Amino acid sequence: MQRDLRLHNVGRRYGLRGPWVLRGVHLTVPPGTLIRVEGANGTGKSTLLRLLARLDAPSEGRITGRPRTAYVPERFPTALPFTALGYLTHLGTVHGLSRPAATRAAHEHLDRFGATAHARTPMAQLSKGSSQKVAVAQALLADPELLVLDEAWTGLDAAARAELERAVAERTAAGTAVVFVDHDPRRLAGAPDATYTVHAGGLDRRTGQESAPPTGPHTTVVVQGPRGAGLPAEATRIATRTDEPTPGIHRLTVPASHSDIVLRALLTARPPWHVVSVSQETPDPSEAESRR
Numbered sequence: 001m002q003r004d005l006r007l008h009n010v011g012r013r014y015g016l017r018g019p020w021v022l023r024g025v026h027l028t029v030p031p032g033t034l035i036r037v038e039g040a041n042g043t044g045k046s047t048l049l050r051l052l053a054r055l056d057a058p059s060e061g062r063i064t065g066r067p068r069t070a071y072v073p074e075r076f077p078t079a080l081p082f083t084a085l086g087y088l089t090h091l092g093t094v095h096g097l098s099r100p101a102a103t104r105a106a107h108e109h110l111d112r113f114g115a116t117a118h119a120r121t122p123m124a125q126l127s128k129g130s131s132q133k134v135a136v137a138q139a140l141l142a143d144p145e146l147l148v149l150d151e152a153w154t155g156l157d158a159a160a161r162a163e164l165e166r167a168v169a170e171r172t173a174a175g176t177a178v179v180f181v182d183h184d185p186r187r188l189a190g191a192p193d194a195t196y197t198v199h200a201g202g203l204d205r206r207t208g209q210e211s212a213p214p215t216g217p218h219t220t221v222v223v224q225g226p227r228g229a230g231l232p233a234e235a236t237r238i239a240t241r242t243d244e245p246t247p248g249i250h251r252l253t254v255p256a257s258h259s260d261i262v263l264r265a266l267l268t269a270r271p272p273w274h275v276v277s278v279s280q281e282t283p284d285p286s287e288a289e290s291r292r
């Protein structure tokens with residue numbers, strides 16, 4: 001199966017004579033890549049994401065590739081005749097798990113996002129944030145090859161927001177492609193492989209900014225791996241500096257705000273890396289001086 005999802009000269013408009021929302025869009029989404037989509041309100045970001053998730057068909061052009069896809073919409077339908085646990089368990093069985101395994105997975109995901117207390121609440125009675133947690137849980141439970149997140153962080157509390165960032169890092173490290181829209185420019189800052197702006201019906205690839213390292217404190221991570229092994233791509237992309245003081249021992253300097261993502265990438269690599277130490281970098285006195 002072709003896992004790369006590709007848009008070939010895709011256009012989308014609503015209705016036969018509606019204005020074109022997107023036109024002439026070419027995009028490839030390879031496995032393991034993290035892609036940010038941005039743009040002003042109403043430019044067509046959600047339209048693009050629904051095409052990628054294959055929930056909508058293009059009005060012209062072609063989409064090829066059929067990765068197993070999960071989607072978190074901007075507004076999750078809550079009028080479903082299930083409790084949160086019942087819904088996730090049901091989905092787990094749809095994805096091929098036995099009932100006990102699906103129940104276990106549902107509990108794990110609710111717990112991960114701090115929603116255990118709402119496990120037996122009917123979906124229709126969940127708060128906006130809690131139903132968003134179920135929306136995120138249902139997508140992760142599907143073990144997708146492509147994860148499409150349309151403002152999935154909106155309404156989540158701080159702990160769940162951080163957990164979703166970690167889940168994205170884990171997933172991309174494991175080979176899942178993730179495409180996301182979020183109005184907060186700090187969301188996964190520095191992590192995307194590519195950022196596209198939807199503008200005037202087309203996609204502009206933003207260049208140069210993905211590599212701009214986030215400012216602020218840094219963390220030094222020392223890891224040991226198999227001789228000659230390369231560090232996971234996710235880790236090297238985020239690190240502002242890497243060296244190998246002794247063969248097999250690598251030292252990475254990473255923005256403290258991204259150290260979780262880097263550690264996940266290292267620990268979920270196959271084979272996993274052994275983390276020798278993690279320390280806050282002592283600020284360079286001359287830099288502190290120059291900031292005065």
Ligand SMILES: Nc1ncnc2c1ncn2[C@@H]1O[C@H](COP(=O)(O)OP(=O)(O)OP(=O)(O)O)[C@@H](O)[C@H]1O
Pocket residue numbers: 014021039040041042043044045046047048
């Ligand atoms: N189902 C629909 N029927 C008709 N028009 C639609 C439909 N969905 C979207 N549109 C129109 O397509 C255009 C793009 O909408 P879309 O929701 O994709 O934008 P967006 O960039 O995601 O916006 P926002 O940032 O506000 O979420 C808008 O003009 C919108 O009115």
